Amino acid sequence: MKEKLRVGDAGRKGKGVFAVERFLPGEPVLEYGGKAEWIWDIPEDVWQFTFQVDYDKYILPEEGSFGWYLNHSCDPNCVILGTNRVVALTTIEKGDEVTIDYSTNVGWDGFAMECGCGEPSCRKIIRSYRYLDPALKGRYGACVSAFLLERRRETA
């Protein structure tokens, strides 16, 4: 498959991932690959690049990969399907930055990240899925990381 993404300058967010061709809604954009690891086995200084796949498991994307640089937006043009797939939510034009809503991937209640995405709907502080507004949860529906939709397990 021809790569339809590139890493580029995303202004104050640092680097980001951009479309080099149009994506249509529902089209696969990228997949997070790699071994799912216990968070404490991942160095803390790269936690910001991890992608959560279960309540106690995270994938650390290859440094410099698209997954490494995928930024958050409070009005994203992509959503998460299943465990590790990112698909287009809206039509993404060539040159657009590709984004997901990090809250649809985070199940750790201690998570808090300042957001300056600039969208009118910006929540300013990004927190875990459970803190999302019910209306927004409704809008995302099942298009969030699969583990977030399961009943939380009390013990491992």
Ligand SMILES: [Zn+2]
């Ligand atoms: Zn925002």
